[in-house]
Amino acid sequence: MMNTEELKLLSYNLRKKSLEVAYGAGRNGAHLGGGLSTIEIFAVLFGSIMKYDSKNPLSEERDRLVISKGHCVLAYYSALNLFGFLSDEELALFENNGAFLHGHATRSLERGIEFSGGSLGMGLPFAVGVALALKRKGSPNKVYCLVGDGECDEGSIWEALMSASHFGLNNLVVIVDKNGLQYDGKTSDVMSADSLSAKFQSFGFEVSDVDGHSTKKLVNAFCSFSNTTQPKAVIANTVKGKGVSFMENVKEWHHSVLSEAQYTAALEEIKNEYAN
Amino acid sequence: MPISINSLKARTFSKLGQRGSIFGMAIFDIVEETPNLAVLTADLASLSGLDRFVAQHPDKFYNIGIAEQNMLGVAAGLCAEGYKPVLTTYATFLSLRSCEQVRHYMGYMNLNMVLVGSGAGFAMGFSGNTHYSIEDLAVMRAIPNIVVLSPSDSTLAVKAFEAAIKIDKPVYIRLTGGLNCPMLYKEDFPYEIGKAIKIRDGADIQIIATGIMVNRALQAAAMLEEKGISAEVIDMHTIKPLDTSAIALNKKLIVTIEEHNIIGGLGGAVAEHLTSKGAGVKLLRLGIQDQFLKSGDAEYLLEQCGLTSNLIAERILETLK
Numbered sequence: 001m002m003n004t005e006e007l008k009l010l011s012y013n014l015r016k017k018s019l020e021v022a023y024g025a026g027r028n029g030a031h032l033g034g035g036l037s038t039i040e041i042f043a044v045l046f047g048s049i050m051k052y053d054s055k056n057p058l059s060e061e062r063d064r065l066v067i068s069k070g071h072c073v074l075a076y077y078s079a080l081n082l083f084g085f086l087s088d089e090e091l092a093l094f095e096n097n098g099a100f101l102h103g104h105a106t107r108s109l110e111r112g113i114e115f116s117g118g119s120l121g122m123g124l125p126f127a128v129g130v131a132l133a134l135k136r137k138g139s140p141n142k143v144y145c146l147v148g149d150g151e152c153d154e155g156s157i158w159e160a161l162m163s164a165s166h167f168g169l170n171n172l173v174v175i176v177d178k179n180g181l182q183y184d185g186k187t188s189d190v191m192s193a194d195s196l197s198a199k200f201q202s203f204g205f206e207v208s209d210v211d212g213h214s215t216k217k218l219v220n221a222f223c224s225f226s227n228t229t230q231p232k233a234v235i236a237n238t239v240k241g242k243g244v245s246f247m248e249n250v251k252e253w254h255h256s257v258l259s260e261a262q263y264t265a266a267l268e269e270i271k272n273e274y275a276n
Numbered sequence: 277m278p279i280s281i282n283s284l285k286a287r288t289f290s291k292l293g294q295r296g297s298i299f300g301m302a303i304f305d306i307v308e309e310t311p312n313l314a315v316l317t318a319d320l321a322s323l324s325g326l327d328r329f330v331a332q333h334p335d336k337f338y339n340i341g342i343a344e345q346n347m348l349g350v351a352a353g354l355c356a357e358g359y360k361p362v363l364t365t366y367a368t369f370l371s372l373r374s375c376e377q378v379r380h381y382m383g384y385m386n387l388n389m390v391l392v393g394s395g396a397g398f399a400m401g402f403s404g405n406t407h408y409s410i411e412d413l414a415v416m417r418a419i420p421n422i423v424v425l426s427p428s429d430s431t432l433a434v435k436a437f438e439a440a441i442k443i444d445k446p447v448y449i450r451l452t453g454g455l456n457c458p459m460l461y462k463e464d465f466p467y468e469i470g471k472a473i474k475i476r477d478g479a480d481i482q483i484i485a486t487g488i489m490v491n492r493a494l495q496a497a498a499m500l501e502e503k504g505i506s507a508e509v510i511d512m513h514t515i516k517p518l519d520t521s522a523i524a525l526n527k528k529l530i531v532t533i534e535e536h537n538i539i540g541g542l543g544g545a546v547a548e549h550l551t552s553k554g555a556g557v558k559l560l561r562l563g564i565q566d567q568f569l570k571s572g573d574a575e576y577l578l579e580q581c582g583l584t585s586n587l588i589a590e591r592i593l594e595t596l597k
Contacts, residue, residue: 107385114356116385119376125346126381129353132338137357156377159346166341 002047007215010043010082012274015243017078019266021094022258028095029257031103032247034148035074037179037212037238042072042079044218045144045175054084057112063141064130066115068123069148069177070104071255077101085112121154123147124174128164131172131231139171146175150182153191158203161231165204168229173222174205176233177212179240181251197235205233212236243270279305279438281431281464289430290459292325294451295394297430298437299364300325306441307333313441314359316351318344324364324394344369348377348389355387360441366400367393367409367450375415382446383419390440391448397487397535398569398577399454405568408577409450414540416448417516423447423469424516426534426542428490429460432513435467443469450515452487452535454574460491460511470514472522478508481592482524485533486512486542493533495585500592507592515542520549524557531560531592535583538563560595562588 002010015036022030046052050063067076077094080086086101090111093099100106104118114130115123127145134141147157164172176196184190193199197209206228208221218236225232240254241247244266258266279302289297307313307329316338321330330337338354340347344365351361363370370378370393381387393412400407416424423445427433433451440447460475475490476497485493490511497507510522523546524530530550532543543561550559564581578584582591 116380119380121345122349122377122380125349125377126353126356128346129350129355130357131353132350133354133357133359136335136354136359156345156349159341159343160349163340163343163346163350167338 004216007043007047008274010047011039011215012270013082014039014043014075014078015270015274016267017081018074019258019263019270021074021077021091023263024092025095027257029255030074030095031071031255032074032258033181033240033250033253034069034071034177034179036242036244036247037240038072038075038146038177039242040213040215040218041146041175041177041236042075044215044222046079046083048219049222050144051141052112054112057085058109060139061141064114064143066123066127066130066143066145067105067117068120068127069146069151070117070120072146072177073103073105076105080112120148120151121156124157124160127172128160128167128169131164131169132167134171135169142171142173144173144175146177149176149178149180149187149193149196150190152176152193152196161200161203161205164231169231170227170229172231174231174233176235177238178235179238181240181249181254183251183254185251200233200235204230206230207233207235209235210237212238213242243273245269277309279434281461283462286431286459286462289434290457291455292430293455293457294427294430294433294453296325296455297434298392299329302434302437303329306438307336310360310441312359314338314351314354314361316340316347316361316363318342318347318365318369320365344374345377348374348381351389352381352385352387355389361389362392362441363389364392364394366407367396367412368407370448371409371412371415378416378422379419383421386421386446388444388446390437392437392451393448394451396450397452398574399452401573402571404571410537410564411540412450413515413534413536413542414544417540417545421446422516423514424450425469425513426450426452426486426515427513428485428487428511430457431459431461432467436513439467439469450487457488458491470517470519472519473511473513474508474522475511476507476509478506480506480527481529481531481596482508482510482527483531483533484510484512484523484542484546486515487535489533489535489583492583492585492588496588496592499585499589503593505593505596512542515545518545518549523549525553525555527557529558529560529592529596531562533583533588534563535578536563537566539566558595560592562591
């Protein structure tokens with residue numbers, strides 16, 4: 001388990017890698033905002049919480065990570081790369097013609113990718129099935145499922161939450177990246193779902209509502225859930241585009257193209273903020 | 277061990293209809309051979325004839341409630357972890373309400389689940405158009421990776437189900453008809469996905485039918501015989517991959533018959549093949565003529581669409597004039 005300093009450095013490296021990959025995508029652009037909001041979540045999951053072995057990615061002993069919010073690929077691919085699932089060569093081909101790495105991840109267990117994301121509301125029902133299967137196998141492993149707050153507009157999310165609770169899936173941990181922005185603007189303007197915590201609780205979840213950019217609080221949330229039969233949820237309050245001032249809370253950076261000047265400025269900013 | 281078929285069993289299957297044969301009987305043989313089976317439904321366990329299975333195998337059954345999209349996702353998760361999911365509810369809710377889920381989990385992710393869509397065509401009678409499934413073949417056929425089966429009687433439904441469990445591909449099985457499904461196959465025979473069955477020889481025309489229309493095609497062929505027209509009848513039990521080798525290009529006329537919209541189903545599939553071959557043979561597509569219907573029981577609705585054996589024979593005679 002990484003300590004706070006190590007997690008901070010990891011968060012820096014994930015941000016740096018994400019920006020590199022986005023810049024490498026060139027005119028295709030990339031999902032920057034929703035990638036940068038999930039950095040600490042990935043840092044904590046890969047650095048401290050999940051059980052996995054990148055040398056043996058198919059191991060039955062692994063925890064499963066299901067990325068329902070498909071457009072956080074920059075942070076996701078960067079984490080898979082830093083933790084040995086994705087090679088530098090594969091990562092460098094992100095969004096290239098004929099390459100494996102789409103703008104939304106495609107299932108490849110060898111690369112640690114459990115689920116094909118992209119269409120919203122698809123990952124959580126799948127995660128419920130995986131959690132049911134692990135229970136049936138008697139596996140002690142957990143299923144982590146990352147969803148977006150905008151994604152929670154989808155009805156299938158609520159169908160899945162209902163069933164997770166019905167089946168007593170305490171091996172399921174849903175993480176909501178609650179950055180408050182979706183494609184058309186603020187979630188509160190487009191389709192307000194607040195309070196997510198109260199809604200998840202009313203669906204039978206044990207909920208921890210925390211600052212999604214505090215690795216310490218995230219670790220604490222994942223580690224302090226009780227032993228009840230309830231499924232678990234971490235509502236991670238985040239900032240879309242976190243770490244790069246001109247991207248923070250700007251909806252246009254949901255998917256955008258990074259110029260050279262912007263790229264240099266962004267790298268400088270995160271270095272000052274996270275690498276000191 | 278394959279499920280054995282004999283005349284007594286075929287009679288019992290026939291009485292139970294396609295759905296009852298699968299979920300009331302065959303599933304018990306399947307579960308013996310498939311310990312990783314997972315049966316899912318969306319609040320239709322009793323109606324699907326699953327009560328006895330649920331009582332005997334509660335650990336292998338998941339009722340997801342009235343949430344078909346979630347059911348597809350939950351099954352996909354089970355499948356990804358090594359279980360063999362069989363999902364059943366009305367055909368229309370699998371193919372239309374959960375269409376994108378079918379595409380995502382079974383098509384794109386290529387997870388080998390078995391969907392059993394019951395009450396297809398007009399089987400739901402007075403429930404009305406919301407419950408009729410007249411587009412499912414078109415939808416399922418258009419999704420990459422999915423095998424589409426459409427058995428003609430209860431015995432073939434059991435054969436299709438058994439084959440679907442064994443094949444490592446995502447499969448959709450379309451069930452038509454109700455209880456007392458007319459019997460076509462009384463003894464055991466080799467069944468192969470993708471290999472059509474010629475059940476009647478004939479020199480002049482070829483009738484290609486699917487689902488419970490195969491029986492009507494046979495009756496129509498007998499009527500045509502009396503008028504001096506010799507009709508070959510093909511049971512096209514697999515819609516995808518289509519057995520194009522069974523389609524005759526040397527007849528005066530090809531007729532397709534299906535309890536489905538004439539657009540996108542069996543007729544559409546055969547038409548695609550014929551045009552790609554540049555075949556000059558005329559094609560008569562019988563089925564639901566791109567319409568929703570007024571209230572009625574299944575037999576009434578089929579008659580409205582010209583799908584009784586008499587009307588089929590008449591229509592063929594007119595076309596041949």
